[in-house]
Amino acid sequence: MRLKDLLKNILTKEELEIAPSGFDMIGDLAIIKLNEELKRKERKIAEQLLKLKQIKTVLKKEGKVENEFRVRKYKVIGGENTKETLHIEFGCRYKLNIETAYFSPRLGNERERITNQIKDGEKILVMFAGIGPYAIQIAKYRNVDIWGVEINPEGIKYFRENAKLNKVEKKIKIFEGDVRKIVSRWEDKFDQIIMPLPKDAETFLDVAKKVSKKNTIIHLYMFADSKEEAIEKISYDIEVVDCVECGGYSKSTSRYCIDFRFK
Ligand SMILES: C[S@@+](CC[C@H](N)C(=O)[O-])C[C@H]1O[C@@H](n2cnc3c(N)ncnc32)[C@H](O)[C@@H]1O
Helix, strand or coil, rough: CCHHHHHCCCCCCHHHCCCCCCEEECCCEECCCCCCCHHHHHHHHHHHHHHCCCCCEEEEECCCCCCCCCCCEEEEEEEEEEEEEEECCCCEEEEEEEECCCCCCHHHHHHHHCCCCCCCCEEEECCCCCHHHHHHHHHHHHHCEEEEEEHHHHHHHHHHHHHHHHCCCCCCEEEECCCCHCCCCCCECCCCCCCCCCHHHHHHHHHHHHCCCEEEEEEEEEECCHHHHHHHHHCCCCCEEEEEEEECCCCCEEEEEEEEEEE
16 A cells, blocks of 8 residues: 555645655554655554555654764654564564664665675675674575674674574674774685665775785675766776665665676
């Protein structure tokens, strides 16, 4: 059912025009972005959403994602007073608190696209690993040695818990701290390196190069206005394997993943 259909009995025609056309589901949490003018109707909007049986809590996005941990504030506008949930994606289970560590359900298909490119026996590095969704999905479906690095202690807490929850903790080495400091010290080389920090992952390419071998594939995420702009922003001599758009960011900007090798 379309969100606007669900809200049409409680909002005026003018309010419906500024109401969002959809919402995100993370586990049993419904996440909605509301125009300031709909503030006085937020409880009523939440009540409508709570009629859908899979929703236990309705949260409203507050503020922007501007910090290093890539998290934002949320306000509970209906249902149980919680920001923690269990999200299921491609057969993997992720426990998380949406306010303390980053997670986006919109990247589910992208994670599957990356998993499909990983072969048994490979050694994989996931920089900026968050609560572990890339590392855990890959470890669940491939026989790999996989290392993950994350700076947010809350992200690390859930990453460790989620690895156990999915019974892949023996396949994943988890490192807490700054990618630059941690990875720069390593002599290890990886077959594929995933860099899911679209805000500025490209500034860590020197670190990725250090732990790459001749044919290592890098999966670099970036915000850009077009595929061409995303590729041009990479200041290294590279061979592009693929470049896909994987989600919107603002009206003109999207998230891209560039799969490439260093030349
Ligand atoms: C966009 S989130 C992606 C998280 C996860 N890969 C996912 O897809 O859900 C980027 C993550 O990078 C982490 N991060 C930011 N700067 C970092 C750094 N210098 N070293 C390690 N992790 C970092 C943030 O805390 C955040 O969890």
